[in-house]
Amino acid sequence: MDRDLAARLAGQRDILQAALARMRSEAAQWGIALDGVDEASARFAFQQDPFSGDAALLARWVHEHRRTSLSIREDGYVYGETDVLALHPSQPEQWIEAVVLWGRPPHLKSEPRLIEMPP
Numbered sequence: 291m292d293r294d295l296a297a298r299l300a301g302q303r304d305i306l307q308a309a310l311a312r313m314r315s316e317a318a319q320w321g322i323a324l325d326g327v328d329e330a331s332a333r334f335a336f337q338q339d340p341f342s343g344d345a346a347l348l349a350r351w352v353h354e355h356r357r358t359s360l361s362i363r364e365d366g367y368v369y370g371e372t373d374v375l376a377l378h379p380s381q382p383e384q385w386i387e388a389v390v391l392w393g394r395p396p397h398l399k400s401e402p403r404l405i406e407m408p409p
Contacts, residue, residue, distance in 0.1 A: 295334055298347050302362050303329070306349065308395035309360050309368045316389045316400035322374050326353035339363050366394045374402065383407050 291299070299306070306329060314324045332349040339346040344364050351358040360370035370391040378384040384404045391400040 291334060295336065295347075298336075299334060302347055302366070305362050305366055305368060305395055306347075306360065309362070309370055309391060309398060312398045312400055313358070313360075313370055313372060313389060313391050316391065316402070317372060317374065320374060320376060320379070320386050320389070320402060322372075322376065322389070324353075324356075324358065324372060327351045327358050327372070337361065360391070368393060368395070368398065371403070378402075378404065 310327065310329075314327070317324050331353070332351055335348050335350075336345040337348040338344070339361065342363060346364070347362045349360045356373045358370070358372035360368060362368050368391065371388045373388055374386045376386050378386050381404075383406060385407055386402040387405045388403045389400060390403050391398060393399045
């Protein structure tokens with residue numbers, strides 16, 4: 291990892307940890323464990339944020355056929371999602387496609403992204 295990336299990660303580690311905890315909690319509500327989605331197994335890079343144009347810290351994981359990504363802007367705003375692809379436990383006509391996360395700690399929000407089951 292280059293020095294700029296390592297320095298950015300060090301400065302935003304608390305944000306990363308809060309976002310991962312919230313994403314794990316939301317996924318667990320739907321019976322999905324995000325084992326292996328942690329700082330040690332992440333691939334980090336910079337990515338130009340489409341909203342601000344600034345360099346956002348991007349963390350990515352591929353684990354057990356699930357893709358997870360978290361983007362942390364310089365101002366601490368986080369957006370993340372992880373693939374779920376599971377039946378909704380109480381709405382049989384819906385799939386949980388992904389869990390999405392957004393906001394700034396400690397006010398992170400998360401929810402499942404639903405899609406309608408094909409007929």
